Amino acid sequence: MKKASIAAVLLWVWAGHAQAIGGLADVTVYDRAEGRVLPLHYHEGRYYVVGKPGNEYQINVRNNQPGEVLAVVSVDGVNAVSGETANWSQTGYVLASNASFGIMGWRKSLQRVAAFFFTELENSYAVRTGRPDNVGVIGVAIFRKKPAPVVGIVQQAEPWRDVPAAPRERQQSGHPGNADANAMQRPSVVEKSLGTGHGQSQMSVVRATSFERATPTPEEVITIYYDSYRSLVAQGVIRDVTRIARPNPFPGQFVPDPQ
Numbered sequence: 001m002k003k004a005s006i007a008a009v010l011l012w013v014w015a016g017h018a019q020a021i022g023g024l025a026d027v028t029v030y031d032r033a034e035g036r037v038l039p040l041h042y043h044e045g046r047y048y049v050v051g052k053p054g055n056e057y058q059i060n061v062r063n064n065q066p067g068e069v070l071a072v073v074s075v076d077g078v079n080a081v082s083g084e085t086a087n088w089s090q091t092g093y094v095l096a097s098n099a100s101f102g103i104m105g106w107r108k109s110l111q112r113v114a115a116f117f118f119t120e121l122e123n124s125y126a127v128r129t130g131r132p133d134n135v136g137v138i139g140v141a142i143f144r145k146k147p148a149p150v151v152g153i154v155q156q157a158e159p160w161r162d163v164p165a166a167p168r169e170r171q172q173s174g175h176p177g178n179a180d181a182n183a184m185q186r187p188s189v190v191e192k193s194l195g196t197g198h199g200q201s202q203m204s205v206v207r208a209t210s211f212e213r214a215t216p217t218p219e220e221v222i223t224i225y226y227d228s229y230r231s232l233v234a235q236g237v238i239r240d241v242t243r244i245a246r247p248n249p250f251p252g253q254f255v256p257d258p259q
Contacts, residue, residue: 026062043237051118058104063095070143076126077134088141115199124195135195141218
């Protein structure tokens with residue numbers, strides 16, 4: 001199964017992987033406005049990050065494999081490259097061995113994207129295109145490349161020598177894949193307060209390529225939910241430290257006048 005895809009040309013590397021999840025690939029959410037990887041919060045089998053309204057962000061994917069992988073990226077149930085309702089048979093990003101790439105926005109061409117940014121639910125790209133059901137989730141489906149077949153010839157042996165082993169053909173390079181909305185649905189909890197907007201145009205250069213997948217379904221699907229701090233506290237994902245602070249029995253020295 002060969003699909004037209006795009007290969008990452010500009011690579012983005014980050015230090016450490018403490019906030020990354022994934023096996024075949026590491027995935028983090030990076031707040032570009034604050035210059036930091038967003039911490040992960042684990043709750044009832046799901047991972048969450050806190051988004052700050054107005055802040056641009058990017059999805060960092062690092063290939064941990066010795067060969068190329070295809071990463072099909074879904075934001076709010078929408079394919080980040082094609083804008084289609086996400087399905088893992090669609091296009092995605094091809095990453096070389098141990099390469100990293102920062103996916104900064106909705107792809108508009110091979111040179112530019114419309115920046116991802118956290119915004120009010122009603123202003124999200126998914127809602128504005130009539131697809132509100134999966135707002136609040138990021139999904140990355142990972143495919144490995146199908147190995148190239150081993151091709152060789154048997155040379156005639158000389159009487160005093162063994163038959164040499166057939167030469168092995170060098171593996172060819174390959175590229176990207178996609179994501180299923182059903183596998184990346186958000187939990188049925190409080191209505192989402194944040195979504196991802198269609199932001200300003202920014203440069204992000206890639207090139208078109210092809211990729212033959214080793215399997216018809218992804219070998220790994222990495223899912224990260226996001227919402228505002230207030231909403232995640234209300235859902236029980238985060239404990240509000242301002243509410244659990246212990247009162248101090250001796251905060252002052254003398255009795256003040258009442259106000």
